[in-house]
Amino acid sequence: MHIGRQYTLIEFVHWSRYDSFWLIVGATAPTLLYTLLGCTWLALPWVPIALIGTASAFIAGFRNNATYARAWESRQIYGAIVNSSRSWGLLVMDFVRAGNSLSEPAAAAVRTQLVHRHIAWLTALRFQLRQPRQWESMVLHSNSEYQRTHFVIPERVDKLEDMLRPLLSDDDYRHVLAGTNRATHSIALQGRQLAALHADGTLDAYHHIAMERVLQEFYDHQGRAERIKNYPYPRQYATISKFFVRLFVWLTPLGLLNEFAKMGTWQVWLTIPVGFLIGWVFTAIERVGEATENPFEGNANDTPITTLSRTIEIDLREMLGETDIPAPIAPQHLIQI
Incomplete structure (x- = not known):
């Protein structure tokens, strides 16, 4: 998640430069053919192209609204995980507590085990949510390049086995x-231990039910996160959005040729910058929507589940009175991971 005031123009231009190259080619080629070789048949009426542009704007806007909803829900899920974890x-x-069945050292050991096992759940969950899926956009060169040069995803370099080993028996x-x-x-191991603590009298029925209810909340949070992770934004809408935008940006220069030719001979060359600018706007909107679809994959705009998990771990370890507390995860180039 980017936590700066905004992306710089240089960052945005660098991120979209591959699309920009093809947009320049798409605007320059018909202008050269029209002006230098006299291929006036390339010019198309602007009205039908504008209608395609309107449809493209609607479908791109619909997609961006839907993908933003996915991103916002993912943040709500992890906000709920933070609250339930503190509970x-x-x-x-x-x-x-210590009682007839537990001495104080034994009770302290049980508390540590229950808390550390919850940290293990947070760790396992974030590793599962970071696993790549075929439909995700991190495989795109522009996204993977930005990630390599700006931040490191711990779940891609660490091993789950090594992270769980200090937390579990x-x-x-x-x-x-x-x-x-x-x-x-x-x-499930947490529930099994709670049942054992209830059976030996450490937990009364009310306390047992209250703690089981929180475990049910964790299952609910996990299930909601897995739904976003494992169910992509519907491919038919993603595909038609990409097709419409691509069609419009390639047709735009053909529609601009006659419009600028009406203004004079040299003005037809304005087709190149104006066609590029219009195409870049639509392509950037489509790219932003694509980069927002999968909020757990580890993109620069995703929910910072690693940072939030570390925040929870710090809170829980401080509740236990531990002194070996891990440091908060600092942003990398204004990116929280």
Whole structure:
């Protein structure tokens, strides 16, 4: 997520330079043919091209609204995860107390286990959400290049096994890694331990139900995040948006030839800058929508799930009274990851 005031013009131009090259070619070629070789048949009436432009604007706007909704929902999901995680830490610290079945050192060990296992869930979830999908846009050269030069995605360089090892017992570690959905198994282990604590009298029925309810919230948050991750923006709408925009930007110079020729002989050369500018506006809008579709893939505009997970981890470890607290994740070139 970009946290600066805005992207600089240089950054935006650099990000879109590959599209810009083809836009210049598309505007220059027909102008040269029209002016130097007398191919006046290339000129088309502006009215039908304007109608295509109107349709392109509508479909691009529809797509951008839908992709923004996906991005905003992803941030809401992780905001809910932050709140539920703090609630989990509060319940663990208040309800898991020394008593007839637990000494104070044993109770402290159980609290640590429950909190660390939750951090393991956060870790497994963010690794799962960062796994690439075929329809995501990080494979595009402009996006991958920007990522390589501006920030590092930890989930692409770290190993989940190494991140989980300090957080789980040997049995839990083997159990979680044996499953396909590691995050789901982490929560299941939490429920199993709560049931055991209720059975031995450490948790009364009310406390057990309250903590199980928070685990259900985690499952709900995870399911909502997985829905966005595993269900792409409908391909038919993404495809028609791309086709309409491409068609319009390639036809625009053909429609501008006659319009500028009416103004005089040399004015026809204005087709090149004006055609490029119109095409760049529409292409940039389409690219922004494409880059916003998948808010968990690790793009520069995505929800900063790694940073938010670290924030939660710091809060929970401080609740436990630990002193070895990891530092917050600093932005890289104004990008929170």
